Amino acid sequence: MRLAVVAGMWILLALAPFWMPFLGGYTALGTRVLVLALAAMSVNFLLGFTGVLSFGHAAWFGLGAYGCGLSLKFLAFSTPLGLLMGTLLGGVAGALLGALMVHRRGVYFAMVTIAFGQVFYYIAFQWSSLTGGDDGLRGFARQPIELGFLRFDILHDDRAFYYFVLICFAIIVSIMGFILRSPFGHTLIAIRENERRARFLGIPIERHIWIAFTLSCFFMAFAGSLYALVNNFADPRGLHYSLSGDFVIMAVMGGMRSFWGPLLGAVLFEVLQDYISSVTVNWMSFIGMLVVVVVLFFPRGILGLVRQPRAA
Amino acid sequence: MTTLLLFNITNGLIIGAFYVLMALGLSLILNLSNVINFAHGGFLVIGGYIAWTLSPYLGFWGSLIVAPFLTAIIGLIIERFMIRRLYGRDPLYSLLLTFGFAFIIEDGTRYIWGAQGKPVSVPAILAQPLSYDFFFLTGYRVFMVAVVAIAVVVLFVLLRYTRAGVRIRAGTLDLETVAALGVNVRALRSLNFAVGIYLAGLSGVLASGQLGLESTMGTGLLMPSFIAIIVGGVGSLTGTLLGGLLIGVASGITTVFLPQASEAVMYVIMALVLLIRPRGLLGEEGMMT
Numbered sequence: 202m203r204l205a206v207v208a209g210m211w212i213l214l215a216l217a218p219f220w221m222p223f224l225g226g227y228t229a230l231g232t233r234v235l236v237l238a239l240a241a242m243s244v245n246f247l248l249g250f251t252g253v254l255s256f257g258h259a260a261w262f263g264l265g266a267y268g269c270g271l272s273l274k275f276l277a278f279s280t281p282l283g284l285l286m287g288t289l290l291g292g293v294a295g296a297l298l299g300a301l302m303v304h305r306r307g308v309y310f311a312m313v314t315i316a317f318g319q320v321f322y323y324i325a326f327q328w329s330s331l332t333g334g335d336d337g338l339r340g341f342a343r344q345p346i347e348l349g350f351l352r353f354d355i356l357h358d359d360r361a362f363y364y365f366v367l368i369c370f371a372i373i374v375s376i377m378g379f380i381l382r383s384p385f386g387h388t389l390i391a392i393r394e395n396e397r398r399a400r401f402l403g404i405p406i407e408r409h410i411w412i413a414f415t416l417s418c419f420f421m422a423f424a425g426s427l428y429a430l431v432n433n434f435a436d437p438r439g440l441h442y443s444l445s446g447d448f449v450i451m452a453v454m455g456g457m458r459s460f461w462g463p464l465l466g467a468v469l470f471e472v473l474q475d476y477i478s479s480v481t482v483n484w485m486s487f488i489g490m491l492v493v494v495v496v497l498f499f500p501r502g503i504l505g506l507v508r509q510p511r512a513a
Numbered sequence: 514m515t516t517l518l519l520f521n522i523t524n525g526l527i528i529g530a531f532y533v534l535m536a537l538g539l540s541l542i543l544n545l546s547n548v549i550n551f552a553h554g555g556f557l558v559i560g561g562y563i564a565w566t567l568s569p570y571l572g573f574w575g576s577l578i579v580a581p582f583l584t585a586i587i588g589l590i591i592e593r594f595m596i597r598r599l600y601g602r603d604p605l606y607s608l609l610l611t612f613g614f615a616f617i618i619e620d621g622t623r624y625i626w627g628a629q630g631k632p633v634s635v636p637a638i639l640a641q642p643l644s645y646d647f648f649f650l651t652g653y654r655v656f657m658v659a660v661v662a663i664a665v666v667v668l669f670v671l672l673r674y675t676r677a678g679v680r681i682r683a684g685t686l687d688l689e690t691v692a693a694l695g696v697n698v699r700a701l702r703s704l705n706f707a708v709g710i711y712l713a714g715l716s717g718v719l720a721s722g723q724l725g726l727e728s729t730m731g732t733g734l735l736m737p738s739f740i741a742i743i744v745g746g747v748g749s750l751t752g753t754l755l756g757g758l759l760i761g762v763a764s765g766i767t768t769v770f771l772p773q774a775s776e777a778v779m780y781v782i783m784a785l786v787l788l789i790r791p792r793g794l795l796g797e798e799g800m801m802t
Binding site: 248254301304307309311312313315316317319320323324446449450453483484485486488489490491492493495496500 | 543547551595598602605609610620624747780
């Protein structure tokens with residue numbers, strides 16, 4: 202049953218460019234949603250499976266975007282290199298700052314992550330000679346992928362780019378799933394369920410949380426790098442804590458205790474936001490109300506509703 | 514140069530006083546209810562707009578007194594019907610709720626009062642500089658700092674000497690025991706929340722006299738308040754006071770030498786504090802875990 206659902210989901214994703222136009226979507230929206238879903242899943246890797254709330258994850262997302270953009274602009278016209286540089290920039294920064302933060306728990310951890318996340322927002326905002334400041338980083342574009350015998354023109358062909366992103370998505374998601382199924386992943390869940398007991402069992406909690414945080418930062422930075430490719434653009438708003446909030450909402454809305462929940466949440470959130478902001482200028486109020494309703498009435502998210510109720 | 518430095522230190526103190534007023538409210542709510550109130554900046558904006566609306570009828574002084582109370586009542590309603598339901602749950606949810614409310618408030622105030630910023634006039638008696646040598650010391654700035662100082666002193670006295678104040682401080686340390694002693698924790702949290710929002714409303718009224726009114730102005734003051742709390746040490750209101758003044762003055766001084774880093778210096782201070790003294794300047798050991 203579960204296998205059938207997951208297989209169906211992959212088929213839907215794989216055929217998205219063909220069925221989306223009938224529902225009023227377009228391929229570029231699909232690509233963006235997929236990237237944001239990857240980001241929401243990275244947040245949830247930490248939130249849903251380690252029980253650690255980071256509210257500043259947009260920082261690593263945005264650093265990935267800037268890293269990728271700067272690499273494409275100044276280093277070399279190479280998409281894979283851009284992805285690599287973006288992922289490294291965001292991931293390494295996350296790993297370093299994470300070491301400073303992992304001793305906090307709960308709301309205090311959230312608060313420290315928000316505050317540190319904003320550091321990068323201000324850097325991107327102020328260092329305009331490198332980053333373009335408020336106007337954002339322009340002047341780069343994703344480059345066609347050359348595999349020797351094959352050439353993916355992801356710059357001009359929207360569909361090719363969608364499939365490129367889908368393949369990246371599949372790879373990262375498989376890595377995430379693999380980690381969560383490993384003994385290490387089970388340890389993370391044990392920490393989420395009962396940190397004190399896990400500590401008494403001799404598990405080095407801080408080190409595990411730091412590793413989980415770092416992994417999540419790398420995933421996040423990869424998603425951010427992809428996002429730079431989607432827009433051929435990176436701007437400071439991609440680092441702002443309100444984007445972190447969006448990712449957390451996606452995860453909660455879809456169901457943060459399930460692996461695929463954030464994907465569903467991201468699809469819903471983005472499509473709703475896309476729609477609402479096209480019909481009213483007061484879209485912020487509606488998104489705010491959506492968040493309030495989800496928090497008050499559907500705290501376990503959509504997949505949480507579908508599944509067997511269990512003690513949270 | 515000395516004048517410039519003095520000017521910026523004074524500026525820093527004034528801005529720091531703002532941060533303190535914001536951060537104390539945030540800190541109260543965080544300590545007792547474990548809620549990061551993202552909508553705090555929103556309540557600041559509401560306070561400012563209410564004062565602006567009332568000032569034709571009540572004048573500046575009247576609205577300075579009334580507007581924060583009305584803001585606190587709005588806060589109380591939101592606490593009573595929404596946030597209270599989330600106290601038993603993962604702090605994630607109350608955080609998200611206030612995050613949603615920050616959106617609603619920012620958009621709502623823009624809808625009601627318009628996207629155009631509103632200039633706010635202060636009474637003539639406060640508008641003149643106090644002396645020609647120190648042109649930057651307008652009466653209003655001194656007045657602002659004085660109001661903040663009075664508010665802080667009153668808050669600390671209330672927390673120290675009234676029964677509710679003692680209970681709030683006790684609840685910060687061990688809420689379970691306080692509840693076991695028969696204190697109505699729900700009412701205590703509501704009161705505490707209202708006091709916090711009152712402070713936000715008060716900062717809104719004061720800020721609008723200095724900066725004018727805009728629906729986005731609260732967001733900019735929110736992050737420094739977070740930093741003030743982290744630097745001062747979570748759980749310690751005196752620490753929050755110290756932290757707010759410290760980062761205000763530090764960014765004021767930095768403005769003289771390296772203007773573009775005036776914002777960054779706060780984060781540097783925060784990083785240093787977390788590195789050298791993880792619990793914050795005056796934080797209790799173990800409060801931040």
